[in-house]
Amino acid sequence: MSDSPQGGNLLHEERRFPPSPEFQSQAIAKPELYQAATKNRLGFWADQARGLLHWHTPFTQTLDWSNPPFARWFADGALNVSYNCLDRHVEAGLGDRVALHFEGEPGDSRAITYAELTTEVKKAANMLIAHGVKAGDRIILYMPLVPEAVIAMLAVARLGAIHSVVFGGFSAESLRARIDDADATVVITADGGNRKGSVFALKPAVDQALADGKTNVRSVIVVKRGGNDVEWNAGLDFWWHDEIAKHSDEHTAEGFEAENPLFILYTSGTTGKPKGILHTSGGYLTQAAFTHKNIFDLHPETDVYWCTADVGWITGHSYVVYGPLANGATQVIYEGTPDTPHPGRWWEIIEKYRVSLFYTAPTAIRTFMKLGREIPQKFDLSSLRVLGSVGEPINPEAWMWYRDVIGGGKTPVVDTWWQTETGAIMISALPGITAAKPGSAQVPMPGITLDVVSEDGVPVGPDGSGLLVITEPWPSMLRGIWGDPERYKETYWSKFGDRYFAGDGAHLDADGDVWLLGRVDDVMNVSGHRLSTMEIESAIVAHPMAAEAAVVGAADETTGQAVVAFVILKSRFVGTLSDEEVSQQIRAWVGEQIGAIAKPRTVFVVGELPKTRSGKIMRRLLRDIAEGREIGDTTTLTDTTVVRTINTAVND
Numbered sequence: 001m002s003d004s005p006q007g008g009n010l011l012h013e014e015r016r017f018p019p020s021p022e023f024q025s026q027a028i029a030k031p032e033l034y035q036a037a038t039k040n041r042l043g044f045w046a047d048q049a050r051g052l053l054h055w056h057t058p059f060t061q062t063l064d065w066s067n068p069p070f071a072r073w074f075a076d077g078a079l080n081v082s083y084n085c086l087d088r089h090v091e092a093g094l095g096d097r098v099a100l101h102f103e104g105e106p107g108d109s110r111a112i113t114y115a116e117l118t119t120e121v122k123k124a125a126n127m128l129i130a131h132g133v134k135a136g137d138r139i140i141l142y143m144p145l146v147p148e149a150v151i152a153m154l155a156v157a158r159l160g161a162i163h164s165v166v167f168g169g170f171s172a173e174s175l176r177a178r179i180d181d182a183d184a185t186v187v188i189t190a191d192g193g194n195r196k197g198s199v200f201a202l203k204p205a206v207d208q209a210l211a212d213g214k215t216n217v218r219s220v221i222v223v224k225r226g227g228n229d230v231e232w233n234a235g236l237d238f239w240w241h242d243e244i245a246k247h248s249d250e251h252t253a254e255g256f257e258a259e260n261p262l263f264i265l266y267t268s269g270t271t272g273k274p275k276g277i278l279h280t281s282g283g284y285l286t287q288a289a290f291t292h293k294n295i296f297d298l299h300p301e302t303d304v305y306w307c308t309a310d311v312g313w314i315t316g317h318s319y320v321v322y323g324p325l326a327n328g329a330t331q332v333i334y335e336g337t338p339d340t341p342h343p344g345r346w347w348e349i350i351e352k353y354r355v356s357l358f359y360t361a362p363t364a365i366r367t368f369m370k371l372g373r374e375i376p377q378k379f380d381l382s383s384l385r386v387l388g389s390v391g392e393p394i395n396p397e398a399w400m401w402y403r404d405v406i407g408g409g410k411t412p413v414v415d416t417w418w419q420t421e422t423g424a425i426m427i428s429a430l431p432g433i434t435a436a437k438p439g440s441a442q443v444p445m446p447g448i449t450l451d452v453v454s455e456d457g458v459p460v461g462p463d464g465s466g467l468l469v470i471t472e473p474w475p476s477m478l479r480g481i482w483g484d485p486e487r488y489k490e491t492y493w494s495k496f497g498d499r500y501f502a503g504d505g506a507h508l509d510a511d512g513d514v515w516l517l518g519r520v521d522d523v524m525n526v527s528g529h530r531l532s533t534m535e536i537e538s539a540i541v542a543h544p545m546a547a548e549a550a551v552v553g554a555a556d557e558t559t560g561q562a563v564v565a566f567v568i569l570k571s572r573f574v575g576t577l578s579d580e581e582v583s584q585q586i587r588a589w590v591g592e593q594i595g596a597i598a599k600p601r602t603v604f605v606v607g608e609l610p611k612t613r614s615g616k617i618m619r620r621l622l623r624d625i626a627e628g629r630e631i632g633d634t635t636t637l638t639d640t641t642v643v644r645t646i647n648t649a650v651n652d
């Protein structure tokens, strides 16, 4: 097998990898799961909710779908999410089990048991109460991946309040937009975190976001991590360690109704404004715990699990915090980047903690493929039992490399498809049951029903391609877009009425396995992170030099897609700077407006943009150009010379 990152014929893979008899015999998930879910879908989910979670008040009703598309699951039951992730494990005698093995980028580490984590969360909950936090309040977290981020999420959840984690790579502007949209009262942040061998500051962005004093934020609680100097606003800023020290570790978790909101997580849509995806408690936790346990074949007494996602993304919510902790897992969290201080850092961590279940993104796998197998082969990876992939399609070549080089040629690989909106995994193989097919996410999870349909909503059937829809409500589905029920209906439910439109293209093969084909809307997927073309375009045109802009996601060998921007300058700026200087300014500007993750990989300064006669930018054509393809039919262009101009810019 070659180490080339892309390759393999996506739709005509013949290889199949059935589970080994040894794996199968010890696997948690048995084929009966599928039968039970098919026989009585709602009864199946009710059993999962009862079996996996502790209910302060048992529920009697499973699903209320009387007001679609607003679902209510287990609605007359009450639970406490934090209690489910912590106290009950301690009460069951598991207090000494390690919950988190924290590995800092500089090499510091901390093991935190379930008893210790419970104590810390209780203290943090008392601290938040002292800062006026009550059920329903919105708390913004803007933090590095340190234990305090997990503690803060669980403390907010414990009080029935709502957290909204903003990824540390977003700018002050983006942070402010989220603070305003959620109308947050408290921000929890850190002085800074460690990344790529240096400290990146977080607190200054919070200061900048709050500088005009026009938000309802009344406390900023700051974890000391980076050790960098920070400015201090007396009366507003509080050190986490000073505050925590004032509070008792006694706190009794109260039950909240199952539909009590748990978190808002902003994600990019097809407009310039990010959507606040709202998730609630009982259904979300049920599906997060169910999928985590069965897909990773979690044996909590012996396994060590590691998901490399940041808590700023949905994967970090469902598969770093809520799923694993609800299941009493022992897991690793790592603050830094994979290549610091050396390119084998991840594999070293797997060796150090004897990680057995590992969950990461295809971009990372393709990056390691490029670096060569010699690096992981220096480490003992024999503890690995299950490998997971998420965030973007994994090409068969990368899938095979993952299994062979990281998994020693024996470890099942599960490709898991889901979204911020779905809350938990929807499509995946089950490692003890499914014969794995490299490159395909394969089958819906038990209890999930989906289809692939044409533009008119007609099922395409085996060997057909179309749009992915989810045909029945599921427990961890989003409950809406914060403050915008109309946008919720419009975005996901208007296209096919009673079926959820995911925004992904998909192919069903002759066996009925699902192959994901990428987004069909103006959402890009860069390294498994979602970015909106419109949002980046709006940011670029706000630059004083830019007259017009078009942004496309161009195929990229490593990151799946890359942001490519075409920019027309206002006439008075034309010729004043070199293209390279313009490009640098635009990239820096997008970094300030949205965040470093949204910076275009390439900026082309062009004279015009190709448009249809009705004035729509021809993005497909721009994508062709950005990817270096021959451009097709341009007869609908208003001015065919535009294409030539652009092509010249690209080829220069």
Ligand code: PRX
Pocket: 267, 314, 315, 389, 390, 391, 392, 393, 394, 415, 416, 417, 418, 419, 420, 421, 441, 502, 503, 504, 516, 517, 518, 519, 525, 528, 529, 530
């Ligand atoms: O296009 C799909 C892609 O990521 C999108 C969801 O992005 P986000 O909400 O940021 O969540 C990412 C982590 C769950 C989807 O619409 N996607 C996610 N997983 C896969 C995938 N595409 C192909 N295969 C996957 N396994």
